[in-house]
Amino acid sequence: MQKNLICIACPRGCYITVDLNDSGEVVSVTGNTCKRGDTYARTEMTNPTRSLTSTVKVEGGAHPVVPVKSAAPVPKGMLFECMKEINRATIKAPVKIGDKVIENILGTGVDIVATNNC
Amino acid sequence: MINYDLVVVGGGPAGMAAALKAEECGVKKIIILERAETLGGILEQCIHTGFGLQYFKEELSGPEYAGRFIELVNKSNIDVKTDTMVLNISKDNVVTAVNKDDGLLMFNAKAVVLAMGCRERPRGALPTLAGTRPSGIMTAGTAQKYVNIDGYMPGKKIVILGSGDIGLIMARRMTLEGAEVKMVCELMPYSGGLTRNIVQCLNDFDIPLYLSTTVIKTHGKERLEGVTIAKVDERFNVIEGTEQYVECDTLMLSVGLIPENELTTGVGIKMDPVTRGAYVSEMRETDHPGIFACGNVLQVHDLVDFVTLEAQIAGEGAAKYILDKASFDNAEYIEPVKGFGVRYIVPQKMNIKSEKDIELYFRVGAVYPNAKVVLEADGQVISSKKKIKLAPGEMESVTVPVSVLKTLTKDSNVTVRVEV
Structure with a gap:
């Protein structure tokens, strides 16, 4: 085929x-x-995978949210479940590029990291 | 009046790369003037990844890509003024700007780099879109700022008009955040976005892309309630009987980018009607001595990596102008000719005495599968490259090597064409 x-x-x-x-x-x-x-x-x-990018709520930052990405691609079928986790999270300012926001999201072995300072 | 060697207008990827390159080439007094609160330009809201694959050989998000240059600018001796709006550039290269701390500022510049970027074509520029003016109609870039910077959703049921990359990226972004993206409508018979974005932003989420389709009417008084879409023929006239009502609360427009050239035309700089950017040499110098242009204000790019490369050319050119103006005197220019299939070429003129290879960037006017890109000089084929697909949405380039430049005279003909 x-x-x-x-x-x-x-x-x-x-x-x-x-x-x-x-x-x-x-x-x-x-x-x-x-x-x-x-x-x-x-x-x-x-096992199709995709990079996931989104935003996470920040307390006391210059903006209400900070952009994040999956440090490595996550399984394509888990994108929406990962989004739920990401939308539940909140972090406190100051945030630096590369800071770990969620460790090992849903057991995938992939961290969600900040992609901007805030 | 404040004296500077180089004034860079715009602190996005183009402005930062041009300023850094100029400093690297030995220019001492450089200032970047940026309208927004921070450096970085539009990259700050482009949180998706895919930036930097060419330049850094890694896949970065927009803020990360910008962040690398911001860090370099911060470490350099380049001055930066943010929240500063440039109002005018005079014929003798005096840059007038204003901000709330300094008031009116006048910079006397030996050279100027224009790096203002572009803005999105708004609804008002779509003469065929009739209907009411409710809230919920916005450009895709505005929606992107609402979601990615301000942190709120601009709508729940979305129709996107235009399949440019920002529209495609927003289709995915809104879907991931729980909105229902009903469709992307594209007036042309092909998408204006990168193929990879059709795959990973639309196909991945089963969002339909309707080609040769446009939105002809908006409905709703306070808030958008729906749109009427219709098929168009090859002359973009609506085909009667194909009208269809689609319920939605948000219409996002991704219908093209317009280089922001008010300052450029204010100086009286010669423009290219196709790119809507300045007419430039291979150093990206405009027809006004000492004023250079690069990035999306010169030509709309697909990739920021190419913006960076182009800005470095302009930065190097500006440095050469500042430090060794005499070297510009014996330049001899010819205009590369747009052959079959080629819509525009940047640079529009090239110095045949250049000591470096010259890269000609161009776009084709239609989709050509299995075609060749041919470069000819005085009837001789210099290069012929096979391409699986040429499309208006993807910028192409050919190199004119120094060895060929050396054989040219001011009457030579250098042509880029598509062979099908």
Whole structure:
């Protein structure tokens, strides 16, 4: 079986073709221009993941919220559950870029970190 | 009057990179004038990741990308005035600005870098959008500021008109925050956004993208209650009978960016009608000596990484102008020619005596699958690169190597064209 994907690893947006065997295992990845595309295609076939960005409430900061991101991609199917956790959290100013806001969100092993000072 | 070697108008990614490069090249007295409260420009509200892959080789969010340059500016000897609005630039390069602490400020500049960025095309610029004027109609960038900086949701049921990147990013952002994004309508038969954003912002969340479709009417008195959408033909005329009412409380517009060039035209600088930015040389110098332009005020970019690179060219150019003005005297310019499929080229003119390769940035006018980008000089093919897809939404570039520049005369013809 063949699957066509558009790579989201970078803005180039390569058109990738993945060949799968009968048991759904990846046989080959073509159309990508770099290693990241290969990795993206294989992950997308087995356990698709996405980077998540949002904001978290800040007490006493220059703005009411501070932007955050997942330090690594999280499983695509868990995005909305992660958002619930993120929307429950509050942190106190001062916040620095890179500060851990939520540790190991929902047991994914991924931290949610601040991406701006506040 | 305050004397500066270089005055940079705008403290976003372009302004900061230009100022830092100029300092690195040996310019001593530099000031950045920024209208907002902080440096960073629009990146401060672009909290999604995807910035910096080209420049830093890592994936950063907007504030992180800006943060790296803000830190460098803070460590440098570059002066910064935020909350400061530039009102005018005179023909003899006097920059007039105002802020609430200093009042009126006049800067006498040896060189000026214009880095004002762009603003979004507003509703008023859409002549075909009829209807009432309730609350709930805003540009996608305004909505982005409400959510990401001010921390509140501007609506619950959303229709987005225009598939530019900001619209796509906001479709995902609003969905993640619990809103229902009903659809993205795009007037053109293709999206103006990056393909990766169609995938990760729309397809991931099953948000439909309707091409050749526009919003023709808004409904509601106090608050938006719905919009009427319709299909358009190839001449963008509404196809009768395709009208459809969609209930929504918010309409976000992502219908293009307009370089903010009031200061530029105020000086009388020559403009490119296609980019709506200044007409510049390969150093990004405008036709007014000593005034340079870079970033989205020069041409709307897809990636901030390219803004940074362009700003560094302008910063280096401005430094050269300040420190070694004489080197500009023996320049000999030709205009690269837009061949088949090419809508515009920046820079609009190039010095054939340049000692560095010159990168020509351009956009195509339509979608061309499996096409080639061909660079020709005096009838000879210099390079021919295969592309899986060329689209107006993605900026392309070709290099004119020094070895080729050396063979050119002022009557030479350098053409960039698409071969299908």
